[in-house]
Amino acid sequence: MKFKPLENLDEQVAEYLSNRIIRGQLSPGERILETKLARELGVSRGPIRGALRILENKRLVKLVPRRGAQVSELSVSFIDRLYDILIELLALATRKAAQNRTRKDLTQIRRSLSKIEACALKGDTYDYYNAIFEFFVVKIEAARDPLLARLLRDLEPSARRIQFASLARRKEDLKRNVVYFEDAVKYIEEGNAALASKVIREYSQNEKEFALNNTRTHIKK
Template identity: 45%
Template sequence: MTLGSLKHHEYNLGPILPNLAEGPQALSLAEQIATQLAESIINDEYAPGARIHEVAVSKEFQVSRGPVREALRILENAGLVTIQPRRGAIVSNLTVEEVDDTFEIRAVLVGLAARRLARNIASTDLAQIEERIARLQDLTTQADQDAARYVGISQELSFLLCAGTGSERLTSIVYSLFHQTIRYTRIGLSTPERRKTSAKTWAKLLANIQAGAEDEAEKTARELVGHSRAMAIETLRKEQRAD
């Protein structure tokens, strides 16, 4: 596995591990490995529940197990893996209830970001958000392969929203929650109709922020994430019944 081996998704923008890239200091081996593993997990190269063997990773990156163990702890921070003492690390495998839960928490936090931006937003941030929302419209017509790209831009938008508030903490948490359920977000936005509804809500959110309507902005943001959530859960339950 190398840096350029992204499989079926290509968006690569935004910090995958927001806690890391804070200074110009060189990343340690552990952090480099964590970053690459994080990309692999987010790009579905590991199945949920799959075990991550320390020796396998250390061979792959040609390092000793020390940095690998540290990398796994970093990924645990990001919610991407679960570490069980003496049993190793597995790619986080959420139940339907946990997926639902994660979406709801994210909805509330994005709501907070929206509220803050409605109160006060920098014009440069606003412009970037506008540009992304315009691009969303173009991805609501074609077939399913647009889903991944749409979700990629959604991710950028979530990032811009949070980062625009100036809170690294909020950004970090929302990103973590986003990544934990990105697989299900893709599922939820798999049809053009669903993406159309989503894009409309994004536009409404933008209008609320521009109007400085704090309460409305928060509500719309919750609605926005809530929509993805409902779609994802619905599909998940169907899949579950099919098994």
Template identity: 50%
Template sequence: MRDRFKPPSNLCYEIADFLSNQIIKGELKSDEKIREAELAKQLGVSRGPIREALQILERKRLVERKPRRGTRVVRMSSSSVDWLYDIIVELYGLVARGAAEHRTERDVAEMRRALSRIKGAATRGNLSDYYEALFHFALIGEKAAKNPLLEQMLADLEPLTRRMQFDSIKRHAEDLQKSATFFEQTLQHIENGNPEMACKTIQEYTQEERKIALKGKRLATTGTIGGRNNK
């Protein structure tokens, strides 16, 4: 008799989300070891869901599991950050361009509401709210671009992108209002149906973000991302 397929429990996804958030926000540091037994005791669960959650995080390139070293948070080097920005600068440009070409009135209205959240969080200096509003704005833009393949590519990169961008936002927390103007300008170009300027504006913002992220990593000389060695 064939074994029955056993899908992962919802609990393992909840644990994965919990750990993912800790990694993204730096509460679990690069190269920090994650001990299954201690984590199971802390969360009051068995080790099975913990193991499944770590497998999910490994696929998302947030942790790595190696023989005799156990499970550790992936360390992102300067090279890793640079490679990732090479990709997302282009992808975000395509999102802005596509949104300007294919936006609907509903898309624009939703992006305006998201922009209002960004500006409000920037005014209050609320880093966490700003970060969440920023990603909500991006998700609406991705849907407005009407490109399912582009949307999927960004979804696959989202855990790494969130981790990197949260670190970058922390490093320029005093400039949140200045950063918010990039999104306001991008939305204006999208609403006006100007794909070239929408693309240019969001890419300028992303390049500035890259500089901040790399400045924070300038002392890093080695590391891994998704199993690749950086030197």
């Protein structure tokens, strides 16, 4: 058993803020005041500053020297660009997963695929996305590439934020999407890196278009 190093306050505060931003409880552009937040959470400003630096890496806040922190914007162009990058990196991760997966990875991937299928059937959009993220986490683990894993983990909160914002309108087409995952798993099992990454690329491209359409009509810019 491998133990994760204990978190310090920096990371706990980061986790707290991250959740609030993803769920939209803190709106884009809103200022985050160190003093106020420190008072609210009952800690000093040191950990708050550490947390803000962590969130800066995850693109959840924007830090300007001497001017403080604000929740980063979620514009159409940002979504556009984020997905462009995710498409490439997820395709790369899928390729590597197809090449490096062990038998143990495959059972885990199968298991998380079942979870996606179950959520799609139930039409539970929130859990569906959780299952999807879990699927990607397992797959990235199988890719055996810690650098890529970290890059994707840093981008994940932004993706979650976008998807959280469009949850309400995502009821119908879940089952249609599941096919992508079923295909991807099939190709990963076969070790067919080219086809596996192609399928994920198509899936991500679709997600991008959904997110863009949804955002253009419901959110600003």
